[in-house]
Amino acid sequence: MKHYLLILSIILTTACKTFAQAGNIIEPEPITSALQKANMGKVVFEADTIPLEKLQQTDLLTGYEANAANNLYMRLLLANSLTNYQYSLQPSASVEQLNQGNFQFAFYVDGRQIYQENLHKGANLPIIKNTKTTIFVPFISNRGEDSWGRFLWGRFMNHGGDEALTAGKHQLKIEVRPYVTTPDLRVGELIAQGEIKFTVPAIDPKDAQLQPIKPGSGWQVSKESFDTKKIMEMNALIAGNRFKQITSVVVIKNGKLLIEEYFNGSARDSLHNPRSVGKTFASAMMGIAIHDGYIKSVNQTLKEFYDLKKFSNYSPQKDNVTLKSLLTMSSVFDADDNKSDSPGNEENMYPTDDWVKFTLGLKTDNSKAAGKQWNYFTAGVVVLGDIINKSVPDGLDKYSANKLFKPLGISNYRWQYTPQNVPNTAGGLQMRSLDYAKFGQLYKNAGVWNGKQVLPQSWVKDSFTKHLSLPKDVVGEGYYGYLFWNKTYKVNNKAYETYYCSGNGGNKIFIFTDQPLVVIITAEAYNTPYAHSQVDKMMRDYILPAVLQ
Template sequence: MYPALTAAIAPLNLRSCLISRRGRLEFEHYRDSATAREIAKINSCTKSILSALLCIALDRELLPGPETLASEFFPTLASSDDRRKRKITLEHLLTMTAGFEWTEFGGRNSFPRMTRSPNWVRFVLEQPLADEPGKRMEYNSGISQLLSSILTQASGMTAARFAEMRLFGPLGIEEYEWESDPQGIYAGGFGMRLRPMDMLKFGQLYLRNGRWENRSLIPEELVARSVRTAALSEDPRPGGYGWHWWTGSYSPEPDRSSCRRLDYFYARGYGGQFIYVVPAADAVVVLTKDQGKRQKPIDVFREFIAPELASRLDPEELGLFTKPKENE
């Protein structure tokens, strides 16, 4: 059904490329037969799975509302000399707008310094603030570790056990791996291994607004809130950000002042790991690739898949996007 896509991805050495539409698997590519059965690192896609677990905990009233101060779980914030730290809420953590001074990519490399420390949570809490909470989004895997700790405290079990009971079990995800920190808190921002087909199941859950086989795993209103743009990220990863989900749009007519667009949200992991959810197209797309630093990667979704999905929709099914006038 996608002959042009088959030819386009042939030289890219992807581990997998899966496209599901209307609940049916329409495209399935693996680098080799073993890849379909193997679990592999999904890196920061782990963050979106953590988001789902936190939404489940909110629904079950294990967690208080997003406006709750993070100091309820980390008392050292309440006694911090920097009064701004006392204002950090769960919402700030979910949207990565807590204000911590953090360099995930390049520079001082906060992320590897965290993973080399004896206590990841303490390392994050001790970082100074660069901004007032809520002012600016700064991509920060340390914040995800705080959220994993919060889930552990609130649920009384590890994040992995909670996932098995409330998410993986219902989805039929039977095999996975997940790294943890020296205190046994599972990595909130990375470290999970899944099969491509299980990544597709997770995306399908969100496409169906939190329902799986006529059962609600996550309330529709929390799904909607978690994938709604709450902040904008700057380079090197520009885009919209919700509750540990990225948001974006594709326009088949980018040079026109008023055109249609295809909105989507997605989980993104280092090295080419993606789960895209495209509601207007009733589609889920999974892309996985091997790790390693290479030349700037091709955006497979926007270059090859989004145009295919957009071409199969009526104009009325695409959202309307109007560019601002030059004097606005």
């Protein structure tokens, strides 16, 4: 019997190889791994990054427990390269045309399909599509890899995975197929599949309990009621790592502290790094500097502050770049942080020894209409900070301390600095959650704090103006003010508009326009696909339903 099975295995393997290699459009890499040969056509799961040549059958996971310490990696073990599988779907297509397609992934939980996606063509380089027969990516990882795998997993979780993978034991199954787009969309037969037992631990009830507001917060404590069950449900999801890397949630209602919750080792006195939330502080300081007469108006242009001809790529267009266009991210510089290949992408700025010189030396984009097209432009906010710094007495550091932080009673904060030792208005202004709440409440109070007009009321109004529509393909619905974002949440078929500061990782300061609410969420989910979407879910499904009247 064993002899018969051995012969049958050899026949099947040979047939599989023959079928895989027949009619190829491109030569795939040779399959030399014994483990790959033994698991051809499978999706396998691993807990660590082990090279294929060292991978043993015992390294493949049969089960996974979802907690913050455990990683989950996926490996496709294929009989051929993706491009050759696609070629069998569309033999008349060229390699370049086939590369416009990719893998289709289907996720099943307990036998029910939850999510299906045709992976974007940009996931995987052409050389990988053309030649690789094994592909290894993280799904769940605490190492922070920049990978399409983590983003794919995030989309699965956001589109039903969270609801399907409840506390308890589940069977997770993944099916993989090739797809092409030329001349039309076609999806091929199954080329890999795999299953794993997926366990979601139950939450310890004590981890979901509301945290009592301790004395010494600096806020009056609200006596208003709210739906404690909803907040406990949210706390349980944070404790269970369903909402990941959340560090605090603070809710101010009618100017009083209603909810104060800390997670993942954070506490009241923790200084958080909310990344680009700090940009909005630059907007506030610009408003104060204009009110004090150190800067004339938002209509001033760069040529009034710099000799632009001394910088690279001079163009008369630069002369007319206004402060307003930098505040609304609508200048004509050739820059877009949402495009990795953009010359003005912020990642190109940080390694340089002079960030202002980098920014002012960028080319202009003739396709942009000044003040009309929104593109996220971190480097432009650095220039705003430099302009404030050189315009106000004693520089931005001392000016912000005296004009903003001291009036708000904020003493425990930490700026980051540019190479020229100017406060970094690109982001990273670290504070306590309760102090971010003061900043949000200042705007909610139309610039007034403890009876004093700290921020001009007119500046708050201009900041909370829909100057530009946000591109739907980048950020979805919404508008942009003076370094403020705008969006509307819908809860129980009612709309609730908010202006908010936003930073990498899911950090937010929400100020609601028609409700007496300021909400702070801090998080450390930096560079993850779920950072902002999970905050939206927290707001829409838990926080707002709990505190709205």
